[in-house]
Amino acid sequence: MARRVLAWLAITHIALFPAALVGFGAAGALDGAVVLALAAALAAAFVVSGAIGLAGAMALRRIESSAQRVASGELAQRVEGGGLVPELSAAFNELVAALGARLEGAAQERSRLESVLNSSIDAVLAVDQEGTISYANAAAEALFQKPHDELVGTAFGWVVPDEQAIAALRSSREDGKAQSLISERPNHQYLQVVTTPIAGGGEWAALAVFHDVSDVKRTEQVRRDFVANVSHELRTPLAAIKSLIETLEAGALDEPETAKDFLARANQEVDRLVRLVEELLELSKIESGDVPLEREPVALADVIDGAVDRLLPQARAKHVELSYEANDLPIVLGDPDRLERVLANLLLNALKFTPEGGSIRVRAIAEDDSVVVSVADTGAGIAAEDVSRVFERFYKVDRARGSGGTGLGLAIVKHMVEAHGGRVAVVSEEGQGATFTFTIPIAPTSLSTST
Numbered sequence: 001m002a003r004r005v006l007a008w009l010a011i012t013h014i015a016l017f018p019a020a021l022v023g024f025g026a027a028g029a030l031d032g033a034v035v036l037a038l039a040a041a042l043a044a045a046f047v048v049s050g051a052i053g054l055a056g057a058m059a060l061r062r063i064e065s066s067a068q069r070v071a072s073g074e075l076a077q078r079v080e081g082g083g084l085v086p087e088l089s090a091a092f093n094e095l096v097a098a099l100g101a102r103l104e105g106a107a108q109e110r111s112r113l114e115s116v117l118n119s120s121i122d123a124v125l126a127v128d129q130e131g132t133i134s135y136a137n138a139a140a141e142a143l144f145q146k147p148h149d150e151l152v153g154t155a156f157g158w159v160v161p162d163e164q165a166i167a168a169l170r171s172s173r174e175d176g177k178a179q180s181l182i183s184e185r186p187n188h189q190y191l192q193v194v195t196t197p198i199a200g201g202g203e204w205a206a207l208a209v210f211h212d213v214s215d216v217k218r219t220e221q222v223r224r225d226f227v228a229n230v231s232h233e234l235r236t237p238l239a240a241i242k243s244l245i246e247t248l249e250a251g252a253l254d255e256p257e258t259a260k261d262f263l264a265r266a267n268q269e270v271d272r273l274v275r276l277v278e279e280l281l282e283l284s285k286i287e288s289g290d291v292p293l294e295r296e297p298v299a300l301a302d303v304i305d306g307a308v309d310r311l312l313p314q315a316r317a318k319h320v321e322l323s324y325e326a327n328d329l330p331i332v333l334g335d336p337d338r339l340e341r342v343l344a345n346l347l348l349n350a351l352k353f354t355p356e357g358g359s360i361r362v363r364a365i366a367e368d369d370s371v372v373v374s375v376a377d378t379g380a381g382i383a384a385e386d387v388s389r390v391f392e393r394f395y396k397v398d399r400a401r402g403s404g405g406t407g408l409g410l411a412i413v414k415h416m417v418e419a420h421g422g423r424v425a426v427v428s429e430e431g432q433g434a435t436f437t438f439t440i441p442i443a444p445t446s447l448s449t450s451t
């Protein structure tokens with residue numbers, strides 16, 4: 001009876017063996033004790049059942065030593081020769097083969113998951129119950145500028161020195177709560193940090209995912225600035241009109257000369273409002289692409305001629321010399337009305353900032369695959385710190401100079417030129433005049449005939 005029980009115990013060990021091994025295999029390490037337990041159990045069964053002779057003992061010895069080698073990681077190990085216990089050797093070999101396959105599968109699965117996490121553009125950190133980093137993906141290495149080995153084993157708080165993020169991760173670890181917050185880093189970088197508990201993740205207790213939202217933040221800021229600027233630009237002429245009307249009401253209406261002057265000033269402010277609204281509409285139309293460019297083959301020389309002619313009377317009145325020179329220009333593909341608007345904006349600015357006796361020169365030349373147009377004046381010029389910003393919406397170099405402009409003219413120029421596939425640039429020094437340049441690509445047919 002006792003023999004039967006022991007034999008049954010040995011068989012039970014065999015039945016449990018694969019499950020135990022697979023469990024350990026999945027954890028990435030084989031436990032030799034488990035494999036040896038099998039050999040011991042088998043030996044015990046045979047000894048007790050009295051079925052073992054010298055040959056049987058040798059067969060068992062072979063199985064035992066194979067089990068030891070399997071335990072040390074040699075999964076290709078097989079027991080040769082059946083001896084007295086062929087079924088046992090076959091079962092052992094089958095078991096080791098199955099184990100190898102399972103381990104292989106687990107390793108593949110692991111490397112697939114690793115690839116998925118490493119292809120994520122979001123940085124991922126997993127931490128243990130103490131808040132020490134146990135895993136970091138490739139994006140985390142790039143974001144925190146530390147190699148994997150330096151991240152793993154380091155406290156989360158050292159790598160992410162943000163009190164809110166640390167508290168969020170603690171809450172995920174300890175209270176099982178998911179949290180989300182925005183974390184600001186140096187150089188105006190903003191990260192959305194989402195922390196979540198990991199259920200059944202072994203030593204991994206919580207996960208922190210970092211998504212870069214700097215662009216979204218910047219767009220929000222641009223929108224806020226835009227609304228603030230529009231409000232300011234609308235409020236200024238409206239306040240002026242209101243105060244003119246109030247002064248008229250308070251008695252100035254009875255003084256014909258003053259009344260006429262006030263009405264003329266109110267009219268100017270209304271003009272400014274109309275210009276602002278028109279320019280805003282123009283800008284939004286180009287940006288939204290609602291009113292696409294009406295492109296056609298254009299002789300840019302004619303467009304420039306037209307714009308220069310239109311400005312000549314004002315230039316003469318201000319005693320500013322206005323000249324235009326161009327060689328034979330190839331045909332460009334463009335929207336003539338909008339190209340004329342680009343030139344008008346640049347020419348009006350040049351005239352506005354050039355004092356009496358100064359000059360404005362317009363030049364156009366074909367260069368590579370574009371026509372390059374420049375408007376150079378001898379006026380006030382632009383200080384170095386402002387040069388890179390003059391194409392921004394609402395940017396005015398010196399508000400106190402009171403040029404009466406909206407600060408939208410050059411933003412419109414930039415958008416229109418870029419919509420044509422060209423580029424804008426400015427070179428200037430304060431007091432030394434300014435040269436604004438833009439390019440418009442030459443029409444492909446014109447390119448092929450000119451080469």
Ligand code: ADP
Pocket residue numbers: 349350353377379380381382390395396397398403404405406407408409410411433434
């Ligand atoms: P505005 O309607 O105020 O002229 P723009 O967008 O056309 O707006 O120009 C932006 C700013 O760039 C102007 O306020 C002015 O200070 C500066 N600027 C533009 N053109 C010239 C120029 N030719 N010479 C000097 N400053 C210029």
